[in-house]
Amino acid sequence: MKKLFVIFLILYTSILKAAEFEIEAKTAILQDYLSGEILYEKEADMSIYPASMTKIMTSIIAFDLLKKGQLTLDEKFLVSENAWRLANAGYSSMFIMIGDEVSVENLLKGIIVASGNDACVTLAEGIAGSEEEFAVMMTSKAKEIGMDNTNFSNASGINDPNNYSTARDILIMSDYLIRNFPDYYIYFADKEFTWDRTGGDPITQGNRNPLLYKNMGVDGIKTGYLAVEKYSLASSVNRNGRRLIAVGSGFNSKSARSKQSARLLTYGLTNFDTIEIFNKDNSFYDMEVWLGKKSFVRTHFKENIYKTIQKARLRNLKVILDYEGPIKAPITKDQKVGKVEIYYKDDLIETLDLLASENIEEVNKFTKLIRSVNYLIWGDV
Numbered sequence: 001m002k003k004l005f006v007i008f009l010i011l012y013t014s015i016l017k018a019a020e021f022e023i024e025a026k027t028a029i030l031q032d033y034l035s036g037e038i039l040y041e042k043e044a045d046m047s048i049y050p051a052s053m054t055k056i057m058t059s060i061i062a063f064d065l066l067k068k069g070q071l072t073l074d075e076k077f078l079v080s081e082n083a084w085r086l087a088n089a090g091y092s093s094m095f096i097m098i099g100d101e102v103s104v105e106n107l108l109k110g111i112i113v114a115s116g117n118d119a120c121v122t123l124a125e126g127i128a129g130s131e132e133e134f135a136v137m138m139t140s141k142a143k144e145i146g147m148d149n150t151n152f153s154n155a156s157g158i159n160d161p162n163n164y165s166t167a168r169d170i171l172i173m174s175d176y177l178i179r180n181f182p183d184y185y186i187y188f189a190d191k192e193f194t195w196d197r198t199g200g201d202p203i204t205q206g207n208r209n210p211l212l213y214k215n216m217g218v219d220g221i222k223t224g225y226l227a228v229e230k231y232s233l234a235s236s237v238n239r240n241g242r243r244l245i246a247v248g249s250g251f252n253s254k255s256a257r258s259k260q261s262a263r264l265l266t267y268g269l270t271n272f273d274t275i276e277i278f279n280k281d282n283s284f285y286d287m288e289v290w291l292g293k294k295s296f297v298r299t300h301f302k303e304n305i306y307k308t309i310q311k312a313r314l315r316n317l318k319v320i321l322d323y324e325g326p327i328k329a330p331i332t333k334d335q336k337v338g339k340v341e342i343y344y345k346d347d348l349i350e351t352l353d354l355l356a357s358e359n360i361e362e363v364n365k366f367t368k369l370i371r372s373v374n375y376l377i378w379g380d381v
Contacts, residue, residue: 021267024260026230026250027167030268033175033236033243035306039268044168045149048249051224052092052115052208053165053234054157056173057138059112062104062123063181064141073105077126079118086117091158094119094205097198106195108184113193114205115223117156124155131155142169145176159226167247174221174234174245188220210258211235216265223257224249231257237265244268271311277319277342278305283357285321287337291363292329298357299337305352307342318343323354329362 023042030040038044065071079100086093094116096102102110102122110119124134131154138152147169153162178185191212194204210233211218217239224232232249246264251257278284278301286296307317323338331337338354 021271023248023264024251024256025248028246028248028260028264029167029171030244030246030264031171031175032268032272032274032306032308033178033245034274034304035308036175037308039244039272039308040264041168044171045166047149047164047166048232049157049159049163049226049229050150050165050170050249051157051226051229051232053170053222053224053232053247054138054152054155054163055111055115055120056170056177056222056234057142057152058120058123058134058155059108059184059187060173060177060181061127061134061137061141062108063177063184065127066104066184067181071104071127073103073108075104075126076101077104077107077122079122080125082131083118083121083125086121086156086158091117091156092208093117094195095197095200095203096122096195100198108187109190109193110195112187112222113190113207114195115208117158120154120156142173146172157224157226159228167249170234170247170249171245174236174247177221178236178243178245185220188222209233209235210254211237211262211265214258214262216262218265233257233261235261235265237269239269242269242274272308273311274306274308276304277307277317278340278352280304284340284354287323288326289331289360290326290328292327292331292360293363294358294360297327297331297337297360299354300357301340301352302334302355305350307349316345321354327356329360331356331358331360333357333359 027043027046029044031038079096079098081098084098092115094110094114096118107119107123110116121131124131128134134155135152142150150165150169151162153160192204192206194202196202208223217237218235219238220236221234231251234247236245244265248261280301280303283298285299289295289297320341327337333356335356336353337356340352340354341348342350
């Protein structure tokens, strides 16, 4: 028998009224990290040159190898003339010299904090043998994680028509970095890096992310600049257990990049709340079982479920349980036994599979016969 239950109703009110919001950038996007919901977007699928935001993927490739034990932080790579030339060509640099042997950890800090293109090439050549082969690895990883409109042709983001992406893809990449490499993501919060360079005094460079120096909870991630693209920034704020990720490109100046990116993150923090709807570790609902050794089966969800709700006006979330019951034994753990539909007002916004939390065996043949007869006579399961 098909059963529908309204499990609960969330009534959410606020006196705040969200004003029309517009970001002064060519393209931008804002996401709540827990719910994954997009809170703002502007031309988010427009093709852009990612500039030094490319270095996020350069770091991801190294982090992935570190996590798998195929690379160590103290492993050293030799600086080639090819890498050294980038510093002398006027690009942002870690100031490493030909013949230096530099640890992976220092190269990563040189990439993330100092935005050193020379460090990018050295890391790429050390891992893949050449920057070209490393770029193939970068693009392959991009496709693997869902960056469908991205291609990487170099490790640093220097201008190349074949090195392109979108704000949405940069967001996907940033989310992947934070979610999968929390132990290494902390490098992106470092405000300075000192390199004890060969043939000169140690040089200290500050992190180029301007939002790290504002008292707003930003802990990453990467700036970018190209004359053809102007200024860009992928950023993330973590405040009171709530994280937002923003990406913007095409800002007209450094000042605009800083101010507009801060506005975008602040907009998300002040105009939206994220609430936990379901916790995967908690039992959700006990369903009746037919012909099982237990009368009820506990249920759960595969993941924690979060929803991001705008504070602007009255909000109604309605949760409906839909299943054919009672559930016939045998039942195996994590078997789909029903679904839950989440509605905002009258609009279906998400459907979730409801899973059995335990194995339940079928009763023996004699007991099955007795219960079947009782059901036919009395309608009792």
